[in-house]
Amino acid sequence: xxxxxxxxxxxxxxxxxVVSRGGRLDPAGEHLARVAAPTLLIxxxxxxxxxxxxxxxxxxxxxxxxxxxxxxxxxxFEEPGTLEAGRRPQPRGDPDAASAGFFRQKW
Numbered sequence: 072x073x074x075x076x077x078x079x080x081x082x083x084x085x086x087x088x089v090v091s092r093g094g095r096l097d098p099a100g101e102h103l104a105r106v107a108a109p110t111l112l113i114x115x116x117x118x119x120x121x122x123x124x125x126x127x128x129x130x131x132x133x134x135x136x137x138x139x140x141x142x143x144x145x146x147x148f149e150e151p152g153t154l155e156a157g158r159r160p161q162p163r164g165d166p167d168a169a170s171a172g173f174f175r176q177k178w
Contacts, residue, residue: 096128115144
């Protein structure tokens with residue numbers, strides 16, 4: 072994820088939004104401050120390492136952003152219901168509803 076983000080920042084591509092589900096943005100380092108698009112970071116609540124890394128990355132973002140934690144999910148969201156829950160309307164706590172709600176607020 073960090074490589075893609077860094078590549079996008081170095082060319083003339085217009086980026087409307089960034090969504091990262093369980094991705095690692097920390098390798099992008101100081102480049103995170105250059106992200107201008109609204110950014111949604113989705114992390115499993117049981118993935119403590121990725122949660123810490125994404126919290127740190129969020130602290131470096133200057134663009135509007137939100138860190139959404141999905142309760143009961145680990146890194147790959149393999150637990151029953153953690154991805155499927157997005158098909159049911161829930162305002163927070165599942166990845167699909169989190170991203171849909173975040174972007175509905177933007178556009």
